[in-house]
Amino acid sequence: MFSHTLSDEIPSKTYIDWFLLSFLAGNINAGGLLSCHTFVxxxxxxxxxxxxxxxKSHFLxxxxxxTIPGFFLLGAMIxxxxxxKNILLQTPKARxxxxxxxxxxxxxxTLIFGKIGYFGIFGNPIKLKHxxxxxALLCGxxxxxxxAISSASASTIRVTHLTGLTTDLGIGxxxxxxxxxxxxxxxxxxxxxxxxxxxILSFILGSFLGGMIxxxxxYLGFSIPFFISIYGxxxxxxxx
Numbered sequence: 001m002f003s004h005t006l007s008d009e010i011p012s013k014t015y016i017d018w019f020l021l022s023f024l025a026g027n028i029n030a031g032g033l034l035s036c037h038t039f040v041x042x043x044x045x046x047x048x049x050x051x052x053x054x055x056k057s058h059f060l061x062x063x064x065x066x067t068i069p070g071f072f073l074l075g076a077m078i079x080x081x082x083x084x085k086n087i088l089l090q091t092p093k094a095r096x097x098x099x100x101x102x103x104x105x106x107x108x109x110t111l112i113f114g115k116i117g118y119f120g121i122f123g124n125p126i127k128l129k130h131x132x133x134x135x136a137l138l139c140g141x142x143x144x145x146x147x148a149i150s151s152a153s154a155s156t157i158r159v160t161h162l163t164g165l166t167t168d169l170g171i172g173x174x175x176x177x178x179x180x181x182x183x184x185x186x187x188x189x190x191x192x193x194x195x196x197x198x199x200i201l202s203f204i205l206g207s208f209l210g211g212m213i214x215x216x217x218x219y220l221g222f223s224i225p226f227f228i229s230i231y232g233x234x235x236x237x238x239x240x
Contacts, residue, residue, distance in 0.1 A: 015195075017235055019202040021149050022159040024228045025142060026206025028107075029160070031222055032138045034214045035114070035122050036131040040138035041146075041160040043069045064128045071136040075143025078102070083151050099148045100233035106141040107226035110134065114219025122218035141225075162200055169196045 025041070032040035039045060046069045053062035079099045113119060113133070120130040146160040158164055172193040176186055214221035 015198070017232070018149065018152075018159075018195075019198055020228060021145055021232065022199045022202035023206035023209075024225050024232075025145055025160040026203035026208075027210035027225050027228070028138055028142060029203075030207040030210035031110075031214050031225070032135065034211060035119065035219065036124065036126040036134060038126050038131075038135060040135055041072065041142045043072060061128060064132055068132070068135050068139055071139040072143040072146075075140040075145075076147035077143075079144045079147035080151065083148065095236070096148050096152065097233045097237035099144050100229050100236055103141045103144050104226055104229035104233060106137050106144075107222050107229055110137050111219060111222040111226060114222065119219070122214075141229075159199060159203065162203060165196045165200055169193055169200070172196065 029040055032038060046065050049065040050062050053059075053065060082098050083095055114122065118130075119134045120127065126135075142160045146158055149159050172189050175181065175189050176193065179186070179189075181189070210221060210224065213224060
Protein backbone atom coordinates (compact mmCIF):
# COMPACT_ATOMS: atom_id res chain seq x y z
CA MET A 1 0.00 0.00 0.00
CA PHE A 2 2.81 2.39 0.84
CA SER A 3 6.31 1.29 -0.06
CA HIS A 4 6.59 2.34 -3.69
CA THR A 5 8.02 5.25 -5.63
CA LEU A 6 7.12 6.62 -9.03
CA SER A 7 10.11 4.86 -10.58
CA ASP A 8 8.79 1.44 -9.56
CA GLU A 9 6.47 -0.85 -11.42
CA ILE A 10 3.51 -0.19 -9.16
CA PRO A 11 0.61 -2.68 -8.99
CA SER A 12 -2.81 -1.23 -9.73
CA LYS A 13 -3.91 -2.15 -6.18
CA THR A 14 -1.29 0.24 -4.81
CA TYR A 15 -2.80 3.10 -6.84
CA ILE A 16 -6.21 2.30 -5.37
CA ASP A 17 -4.77 2.22 -1.85
CA TRP A 18 -3.02 5.57 -2.32
CA PHE A 19 -6.23 7.12 -3.62
CA LEU A 20 -8.09 5.58 -0.69
CA LEU A 21 -5.85 7.55 1.67
CA SER A 22 -6.73 10.74 -0.19
CA PHE A 23 -10.40 9.72 0.12
CA LEU A 24 -9.76 9.27 3.85
CA ALA A 25 -8.21 12.75 4.13
CA GLY A 26 -11.17 14.33 2.34
CA ASN A 27 -13.56 12.46 4.61
CA ILE A 28 -11.81 13.70 7.76
CA ASN A 29 -11.81 17.26 6.45
CA ALA A 30 -15.53 17.06 5.71
CA GLY A 31 -16.14 15.75 9.23
CA GLY A 32 -14.25 18.66 10.75
CA LEU A 33 -16.03 21.23 8.61
CA LEU A 34 -19.52 19.88 9.25
CA SER A 35 -19.01 19.20 12.97
CA CYS A 36 -17.63 22.62 13.96
CA HIS A 37 -17.45 24.75 10.79
CA THR A 38 -13.67 24.68 10.30
CA PHE A 39 -11.22 22.84 8.09
CA VAL A 40 -8.73 20.69 9.94
CA UNK A 41 -5.73 20.63 7.56
CA UNK A 42 -5.80 24.28 6.51
CA UNK A 43 -2.57 25.45 8.16
CA UNK A 44 -2.71 28.70 6.17
CA UNK A 45 -6.22 29.33 7.44
CA UNK A 46 -5.24 28.79 11.06
CA UNK A 47 -2.29 31.15 10.62
CA UNK A 48 -4.71 33.75 9.26
CA UNK A 49 -7.11 33.23 12.17
CA UNK A 50 -4.19 33.66 14.57
CA UNK A 51 -3.40 37.06 13.08
CA UNK A 52 -7.04 38.14 12.99
CA UNK A 53 -7.62 37.20 16.63
CA UNK A 54 -4.46 39.07 17.59
CA UNK A 55 -5.79 42.14 15.79
CA LYS A 56 -8.97 41.85 17.88
CA SER A 57 -6.86 41.55 21.05
CA HIS A 58 -8.28 38.03 21.60
CA PHE A 59 -4.96 36.70 22.83
CA LEU A 60 -6.18 33.36 24.22
CA UNK A 61 -8.08 32.53 21.03
CA UNK A 62 -5.07 33.57 18.98
CA UNK A 63 -2.84 31.23 20.95
CA UNK A 64 -5.33 28.39 20.53
CA UNK A 65 -5.48 28.85 16.74
CA UNK A 66 -1.69 29.04 16.62
CA THR A 67 -1.41 25.80 18.57
CA ILE A 68 -3.76 23.75 16.37
CA PRO A 69 -1.40 23.43 13.35
CA GLY A 70 1.18 22.23 15.85
CA PHE A 71 -0.81 19.02 16.17
CA PHE A 72 -0.54 18.49 12.41
CA LEU A 73 3.21 19.01 12.75
CA LEU A 74 3.32 16.63 15.71
CA GLY A 75 1.46 13.97 13.73
CA ALA A 76 3.86 14.36 10.81
CA MET A 77 6.87 14.14 13.14
CA ILE A 78 5.55 11.00 14.86
CA UNK A 79 4.87 9.39 11.49
CA UNK A 80 8.37 10.26 10.25
CA UNK A 81 9.96 8.99 13.47
CA UNK A 82 8.17 5.63 13.25
CA UNK A 83 8.98 5.30 9.55
CA UNK A 84 12.67 6.15 9.88
CA LYS A 85 13.08 4.04 13.01
CA ASN A 86 11.69 0.97 11.26
CA ILE A 87 13.97 1.59 8.27
CA LEU A 88 16.98 1.57 10.60
CA LEU A 89 15.71 -1.58 12.32
CA GLN A 90 15.15 -3.16 8.88
CA THR A 91 11.53 -3.98 9.66
CA PRO A 92 9.81 -2.80 6.46
CA LYS A 93 6.55 -4.62 7.19
CA ALA A 94 6.14 -2.55 10.35
CA ARG A 95 7.03 0.68 8.58
CA UNK A 96 3.60 2.22 8.10
CA UNK A 97 1.22 -0.14 9.95
CA UNK A 98 1.75 1.54 13.37
CA UNK A 99 1.02 4.94 11.81
CA UNK A 100 -2.32 3.77 10.44
CA UNK A 101 -3.16 2.09 13.75
CA UNK A 102 -2.60 5.44 15.45
CA UNK A 103 -4.94 7.09 12.96
CA UNK A 104 -7.61 4.47 13.63
CA UNK A 105 -7.23 4.99 17.40
CA UNK A 106 -7.68 8.75 16.98
CA UNK A 107 -10.78 8.22 14.85
CA UNK A 108 -12.22 5.86 17.47
CA UNK A 109 -11.59 8.41 20.24
CA THR A 110 -13.23 11.11 18.12
CA LEU A 111 -16.24 8.91 17.49
CA ILE A 112 -16.70 7.97 21.16
CA PHE A 113 -16.16 11.47 22.55
CA GLY A 114 -18.51 12.89 19.95
CA LYS A 115 -21.28 10.44 20.78
CA ILE A 116 -21.06 11.06 24.53
CA GLY A 117 -21.44 14.79 23.89
CA TYR A 118 -17.95 15.97 24.83
CA PHE A 119 -17.67 18.02 21.62
CA GLY A 120 -21.15 19.48 21.93
CA ILE A 121 -23.87 19.30 19.30
CA PHE A 122 -22.71 18.22 15.86
CA GLY A 123 -22.86 21.13 13.43
CA ASN A 124 -22.78 23.95 15.95
CA PRO A 125 -20.42 26.89 15.26
CA ILE A 126 -16.89 26.43 16.56
CA LYS A 127 -16.36 26.97 20.29
CA LEU A 128 -12.74 26.50 21.21
CA LYS A 129 -13.52 25.22 24.71
CA HIS A 130 -15.49 22.33 23.24
CA UNK A 131 -13.88 21.89 19.84
CA UNK A 132 -10.17 22.42 20.51
CA UNK A 133 -9.58 18.74 21.27
CA UNK A 134 -11.67 17.66 18.27
CA UNK A 135 -9.71 19.83 15.86
CA ALA A 136 -6.42 18.80 17.48
CA LEU A 137 -7.26 15.11 17.06
CA LEU A 138 -8.28 15.54 13.42
CA CYS A 139 -5.20 17.68 12.66
CA GLY A 140 -2.91 15.12 14.29
CA UNK A 141 -4.42 12.24 12.34
CA UNK A 142 -4.10 14.21 9.09
CA UNK A 143 -0.43 14.89 9.82
CA UNK A 144 0.15 11.18 10.36
CA UNK A 145 -1.52 10.29 7.05
CA UNK A 146 0.14 13.03 5.03
CA UNK A 147 3.64 12.25 6.25
CA ALA A 148 3.18 8.53 5.62
CA ILE A 149 2.07 8.87 2.01
CA SER A 150 4.62 11.63 1.38
CA SER A 151 7.40 9.33 2.56
CA ALA A 152 6.03 6.42 0.53
CA SER A 153 5.79 8.41 -2.71
CA ALA A 154 9.20 10.11 -2.41
CA SER A 155 7.49 13.43 -1.52
CA THR A 156 5.47 13.44 -4.76
CA ILE A 157 2.00 13.01 -3.25
CA ARG A 158 0.31 14.97 -0.47
CA VAL A 159 -3.12 13.64 0.39
CA THR A 160 -4.34 16.30 2.83
CA HIS A 161 -3.34 19.47 0.94
CA LEU A 162 -4.42 20.16 -2.62
CA THR A 163 -2.85 23.58 -3.26
CA GLY A 164 0.62 22.17 -3.86
CA LEU A 165 -0.77 19.27 -5.87
CA THR A 166 -2.75 21.63 -8.07
CA THR A 167 0.33 23.80 -8.60
CA ASP A 168 2.39 20.74 -9.55
CA LEU A 169 -0.42 19.58 -11.82
CA GLY A 170 -0.41 22.89 -13.71
CA ILE A 171 3.37 22.77 -14.09
CA GLY A 172 3.15 19.17 -15.27
CA UNK A 173 0.55 20.03 -17.93
CA UNK A 174 2.81 22.74 -19.36
CA UNK A 175 5.86 20.51 -19.30
CA UNK A 176 3.93 17.81 -21.11
CA UNK A 177 2.38 20.09 -23.72
CA UNK A 178 5.19 22.55 -24.41
CA UNK A 179 8.35 21.22 -22.80
CA UNK A 180 11.15 19.94 -24.98
CA UNK A 181 11.97 16.88 -22.94
CA UNK A 182 12.94 13.33 -23.96
CA UNK A 183 9.94 11.02 -24.54
CA UNK A 184 10.65 9.01 -21.40
CA UNK A 185 10.62 12.19 -19.27
CA UNK A 186 7.34 13.30 -20.84
CA UNK A 187 5.85 9.88 -20.08
CA UNK A 188 6.93 10.17 -16.44
CA UNK A 189 5.44 13.66 -16.20
CA UNK A 190 2.16 12.44 -17.70
CA UNK A 191 2.07 9.70 -15.10
CA UNK A 192 2.72 12.17 -12.28
CA UNK A 193 -0.06 14.41 -13.58
CA UNK A 194 -2.46 11.47 -13.67
CA UNK A 195 -1.52 10.54 -10.11
CA UNK A 196 -2.00 14.10 -8.86
CA UNK A 197 -5.33 14.54 -10.63
CA UNK A 198 -6.62 11.21 -9.33
CA UNK A 199 -5.54 12.19 -5.81
CA ILE A 200 -7.46 15.47 -6.03
CA LEU A 201 -10.57 13.70 -7.33
CA SER A 202 -10.30 11.07 -4.58
CA PHE A 203 -10.15 13.82 -1.95
CA ILE A 204 -13.26 15.44 -3.44
CA LEU A 205 -15.07 12.09 -3.53
CA GLY A 206 -14.15 11.46 0.10
CA SER A 207 -15.48 14.89 1.06
CA PHE A 208 -18.68 14.36 -0.94
CA LEU A 209 -19.56 10.91 0.38
CA GLY A 210 -18.32 11.80 3.83
CA GLY A 211 -20.46 14.92 3.82
CA MET A 212 -23.56 12.91 2.97
CA ILE A 213 -22.86 10.49 5.81
CA UNK A 214 -21.95 13.11 8.44
CA UNK A 215 -25.10 15.08 7.65
CA UNK A 216 -27.17 11.98 8.36
CA UNK A 217 -25.45 10.42 11.39
CA UNK A 218 -23.26 13.17 12.89
CA TYR A 219 -20.25 11.98 14.86
CA LEU A 220 -20.98 8.37 13.89
CA GLY A 221 -19.64 9.34 10.47
CA PHE A 222 -16.12 9.09 11.90
CA SER A 223 -16.59 5.33 11.86
CA ILE A 224 -15.84 5.46 8.10
CA PRO A 225 -12.28 6.86 8.48
CA PHE A 226 -11.84 4.50 11.44
CA PHE A 227 -12.49 1.43 9.29
CA ILE A 228 -10.47 2.79 6.36
CA SER A 229 -7.45 3.36 8.61
CA ILE A 230 -7.83 -0.15 10.06
CA TYR A 231 -7.71 -1.48 6.52
CA GLY A 232 -4.69 0.75 5.85
CA UNK A 233 -2.85 -0.78 8.82
CA UNK A 234 -3.70 -4.29 7.64
CA UNK A 235 -2.62 -3.58 4.07
CA UNK A 236 0.62 -1.90 5.20
CA UNK A 237 1.54 -4.80 7.45
CA UNK A 238 0.85 -7.46 4.82
CA UNK A 239 2.53 -5.81 1.87
CA UNK A 240 5.55 -7.60 0.49
